[in-house]
Amino acid sequence: MRVPVVHQRGRRRRARYAGLLWNGAEVLVTLGVVLLLLVAHQLWWTNRQAREGAEQQVQALEREWGEGEKEEGGEWGSGSGAVSGRSDERAEDTSTADDSDPAPTRPGSGDDSRRTPAAASTPARQPRWDQAYAILTIPRLGLRVPVAEGISKPGVLNKGYVGHYPGTAQPGRPGNFALAGHRNTHGEPFRYINRLRKGDRLEVETRSAVYTYVVDRSLSQTLPGDGGVIRPVPRSTVHRQYGYTDPGYYLTLTTCTPEYTSRYRLVVWGKLASMRPR
Incomplete structure (x- = not known):
């Protein structure tokens, strides 16, 4: 009668492989959970925090404007995705028009300049860095968001604010x-500006006036480095058929595109139509 031989070595080897596979599966599951938590944090929690x-x-x-508190010598109160250009050491991602750009000029004799109120040319103090000093309202999008000076991510954009290009x-x-604003995450105020159509209103409220x-x-x-879109007379330096040739009173909105990337920039331009005192 033949006695069966048990190969202990082969059994131990299979047990070791099974243990390695099990440990590997646990690591993959843990990584998957961590990634899901990170995605939830970026897509949900940052939006909730920033919007609040x-x-x-x-x-x-x-409240501040309603109380009538006004900083002596200036208009601004005490409240608290961008196109690349000249940077500022105080901002992580700050840019303006190129160094060679002319200073903002007064419009000529066109229709826009005749309709613009004289109060629009009144000098005003510059708001402090990262200070929220205006409110942007876009009725079509149901958006009402603070505007702060500068476009740094930690100081402005990641708070859910819209940033003003210095x-x-x-x-x-x-x-x-x-102005610049996030397309996705951190409040994503400019997520749907691609839905804006010609004739839609963009209202900007300050302590002293409401500009429509x-x-x-x-x-x-367009490319992130297309600084022409935020010049005093905005005109793309990449797609030269887009933009303007005459001085005027313009508003520019910029954000990243396509969604969930920062490869390109989406730009919307508006013209000043009216102003009324608060």
Whole structure:
């Protein structure tokens, strides 16, 4: 009678392989859970936090303006995706028009300049860095968001605010009032600006006035380095058929495109239509 031989070595080898496979599966599952948590944090939690903070800032500005507190010697109160250009050491991702750009000029004798209120050319103090000093309202998108000076990510954009490009015009002033905002995450205020159409209203409220711009043109895609779109007379340096040739009172919105990438920039331009005191 033959006695069966048990190969202990082969059994131990199979047990070791099974243990390695099990450990590998546990590592993959753990990594998957971590990635899901990171995605949830970026797509949900950052939006929730930024939107709540932005709404509170809008309310704070409205209360401050309603109380009539005004900083001596200037208009601005005490409230708290971009195109590449000249950088500033205080901002992580700050840019303006090129160094060779002319200063904002007064419009000529065109229709836009005749309709623009004289108050629009009144000098104003520059707001402090990262200071929220205006409110942008876009009725078509149901958007009401604070505007802060500068376009740094930690100081402005990641708070859910819209950032004002330093060196560009202020609301209602001659030249180009240029703004940047996130397309995705951190409140994503500019997620749907691709839905804006010619004639849509863009309202900018400051302590002293409400400026109404009207959407006029858009550029669906350009390079991040296309600084021409935020010049005093905005005109793309990449797609030269897009933009303007005459001085005026412009508003520019910029954000990243396509969604969830920062490869290109989407641009929307508006023109000042009216101004009324608060």
